Amino acid sequence: MNVYDELKERGFIAQATHENEIRDLFEKEKVTFYIGFDPTADSLHVGHFMGMMAMAHLQKAGHRPICLIGGGTGTIGDPSGKTDMRKMMTDEIIEHNCSCFKKQMERFIDFSEDKALMVNNAEWLRKLNYIDLLRDVGAHFSVNRMLTAECYKQRLERGLTFLEFNYMIMQAYDFMELGDRYGCKLEMGGDDQWSNIIAGVELIRRKQAKAAFGLTFTLLTTSEGKKMGKTEKGALWLDPEKTSPYDFYQYWRNVADSDVEKCLGLLTFLPMEEVRRLGALQDQAINEAKKVLAYEVTKLVHGEAEAEKAQQAAEALFSGQGNLENVPTLEIRSEDFGAKLIDVLTREGVFSSKGEGRRLVQQNGLSLNDERISDADRILTESDLGEDGALVKKGKKKYYRLVRA
């Protein structure tokens, strides 16, 4: 089966500039393609992960991915889909974020023996000369047309700076540069990148009269159209320091029934027959599919050992089997005995404030060793911890194990 159809079947593809030609291209030659990632944070998140999956599928099929890190474009900020201008980042931060991205990407893509490349567009964008750029590239862009681009719509209502307006041009330039340097013929990205991608495709076709193609991915949204990958703490990060493997696992364990099949297709390598079988499960049975999803995704991102631990912790907490060792654990100091439980938990970050803790107690949302706490001034005693520590439950499904430090 052609990789293009494979990606399509798995649910990746949203739009393509030239569907049939892209399919032929994959058939005929080893294609060099790229996805750009702007270093806006010090870790990748699930949205990026989906792009990595698409890259991995294509790499398996023998094509060559380029991960383009936006060290140059990151200084501008993509206005697509944003309502406000991004905060400008300092060069040091961008630098740091780039290196974080790089480390994480190496998990998913094989960069050995030139099988994939990682490049930073700061390399060429920084050197650009304004006048030359205007003459060589600027002449090929129609402002009238750019203004009609979907990605600027929102910003035209609220204000768009010239700086950000140029983002599209930089991205188009990247594509052309990658074509010249590495023979890159295809740019991919999230569907919000469509305008930017066709800008590049058109630039290359016009200026160089060369074939260039673009492809966008479905955005990872819930069946209700909300962006996926949001947790109460913000994004769902791939960095285990920012989102623990346990929380990561739980996120996928808890997706809505209607989203399971889509997630399995996009975020795991399970064969599609299996994906469809799991996705078709009904009622209680679909929990099986969610377990598979959570395990597989966690395995890809954090490795098998961490996935195993997260799964065991979940089993222990929710089915009462397996050991509690891998449950998120807080260390209690001896001087904490005699202090208020709420104070200790607040200090450990379980609550963002004592008020939140008190509220939770008032609303029957906190328990210690399966016993509801009804007194906000409840004192933590040594006997609460017993031999194996204590188990705190916050809300319906957040657990913390307390052990002696």
Add this chain to the structure above:
RNA sequence: GGGUAGGUGCCCGAGUGGUUAAAGGGAACGGACUGUAAAUCCGUCAGCUUAGCUUACGAUGGUUCGAAUCCAUCCCUGCCCA
């Protein structure tokens, strides 16, 4: 540079001297119901030493017994004009 409309809690957005920790909506959180799902219903949603106090309506200063609300200066944003 000139004119004009604005800057309110996580977000949107009402409020135009005291009854305003600030309507309404969204997000989020807790409870009930469940399948660690969705939908629904109820509740919560600044902090603290919690029936009391402190901090909050772009920033700073002022008027007043009392200001998010009035005045001054400054910063920022949209729109129109140059």
